[in-house]
Amino acid sequence: MDNKYTVGIARCESYERGEVSAAAELAVARAGGLPETPSEAALIKTNMLSPAPPDCAVTTHPEVLRSLSLALINMGKSVKIADNPGYIFTNAEKLCEVTGVTAIARSIGGVEAGLLSARGARTVRKDSFVSLKEARIWSDYLDAGYVINAAKLKTHVETEISSCVKNIFGTADTDTRKRAHSSTSETLLAEAIVDLFTIRPPEFNVLDAIISMEGDGPSHGKPRHTGWILAGRNALSIDWAAATIMCYDDPLKIPLIKAAVKRNIGPRDISEIDLVGADWSDLPSRGFKKSSSAMRILPTFIRGFAHRFVSLTPRLIEKQCVKCGICARVCPVDAIKCDPASYPKIDASLCVKCLCCHEMCPAGAMTAHKNFIASIASRMRGE
Numbered sequence: 001m002d003n004k005y006t007v008g009i010a011r012c013e014s015y016e017r018g019e020v021s022a023a024a025e026l027a028v029a030r031a032g033g034l035p036e037t038p039s040e041a042a043l044i045k046t047n048m049l050s051p052a053p054p055d056c057a058v059t060t061h062p063e064v065l066r067s068l069s070l071a072l073i074n075m076g077k078s079v080k081i082a083d084n085p086g087y088i089f090t091n092a093e094k095l096c097e098v099t100g101v102t103a104i105a106r107s108i109g110g111v112e113a114g115l116l117s118a119r120g121a122r123t124v125r126k127d128s129f130v131s132l133k134e135a136r137i138w139s140d141y142l143d144a145g146y147v148i149n150a151a152k153l154k155t156h157v158e159t160e161i162s163s164c165v166k167n168i169f170g171t172a173d174t175d176t177r178k179r180a181h182s183s184t185s186e187t188l189l190a191e192a193i194v195d196l197f198t199i200r201p202p203e204f205n206v207l208d209a210i211i212s213m214e215g216d217g218p219s220h221g222k223p224r225h226t227g228w229i230l231a232g233r234n235a236l237s238i239d240w241a242a243a244t245i246m247c248y249d250d251p252l253k254i255p256l257i258k259a260a261v262k263r264n265i266g267p268r269d270i271s272e273i274d275l276v277g278a279d280w281s282d283l284p285s286r287g288f289k290k291s292s293s294a295m296r297i298l299p300t301f302i303r304g305f306a307h308r309f310v311s312l313t314p315r316l317i318e319k320q321c322v323k324c325g326i327c328a329r330v331c332p333v334d335a336i337k338c339d340p341a342s343y344p345k346i347d348a349s350l351c352v353k354c355l356c357c358h359e360m361c362p363a364g365a366m367t368a369h370k371n372f373i374a375s376i377a378s379r380m381r382g383e
């Protein structure tokens with residue numbers, strides 16, 4: 001068990017408490033166990049993207065968080081479960097309540113739940129940054145002595161995959177995330193995510209792939225049973241396995257994985273990964289619906305250039321819109337105007353097609369619309 005790229009994996013068919021607990025314990029043990037550190041306090045960086053109930057598959061399931069919390073408490077550590085959700089969800093109480101985290105924290109006792117932003121953010125600059133000039137990272141994350149990255153396996157209309165490396169995006173403050181999203185190239189967004197990941201890689205990673213999200217994630221896709229829980233010290237190793245579950249024949253075609261490999265934050269190929277508990281051929285979840293990202297059909301080297309031509313654009317379905325104005329608040333380039341009396345209006349000349357408005361619309365009214373070339377690309381893929 002001395003391979004630094006060991007991934008422990010275990011089958012888990014449901015979120016029934018006993019089953020999750022046994023599967024999580026097995027996956028962690030197969031990964032070599034939770035590392036020992038002198039720190040008495042542990043942070044579980046979960047995925048609480050929005051106040052969505054656990055069965056929507058938007059957030060890391062509370063039963064997975066419960067298992068990890070108990071394991072950490074058994075190691076003598078205090079535990080905080082936290083995230084910095086999508087820009088506009090600042091009501092920590094509601095977020096933790098709806099996602100089921102509060103109930104878990106209460107049932108265990110001694111577990112704190114909340115936002116990562118409680119103590120503000122600090123500026124970080126690194127010579128190795130490729131996309132960002134600087135980043136503002138929440139102090140609770142920067143200062144944590146021990147971090148478990150507890151991610152949810154989801155599709156993502158911009159990055160294609162949301163797994164362990166992507167989950168660290170939530171450690172940056174709103175302005176940093178908006179700057180990362182305002183890039184006109186998805187390659188630079190992937191590089192920005194890797195920039196953020198390199199600031200403070202977590203000590204351990206767990207992926208909730210029991211019920212994953214397929215289709216147009218990370219908010220508006222559909223729950224899909226995939227039946228795995230994964231664990232390991234290296235986040236990228238788990239992402240390779242996650243992409244395989246999502247039926248990618250070549251995960252290197254995903255810009256985020258390609259950028260992470262280029263930056264040496266983990267294995268360059270599955271041959272470097274020691275998968276314990278299953279064979280690679282067991283992983284693909286047949287028929288898994290990938291995100292609509294039209295870029296998948298293109299060779300990776302021209303994706304940055306082609307982004308503006310082959311893309312998804314936000315389109316409003318008025319009858320579903322509740323005029324809440326959230327889309328205007330999350331838009332990183334102020335391309336949406338919205339007042340309480342009217343439907344939001346998108347200025348196409350400003351829009352950088354980041355789809356944050358689609359991701360955060362609570363009513364599913366802002367759709368990800370394929371332009372002409374993207375539709376042809378989708379048809380060629382048989383979607």
Ligand code: SF4
Nearest residue numbers: 321322324325327361
């Ligand atoms: S499109 Fe969605 S986020 Fe925007 S105002 Fe309508 S309901 Fe709110």
Ligand code: SF4
Nearest residue numbers: 331351352354355357
């Ligand atoms: S309008 Fe939507 S897709 Fe366009 S830049 Fe704003 S948030 Fe991104």
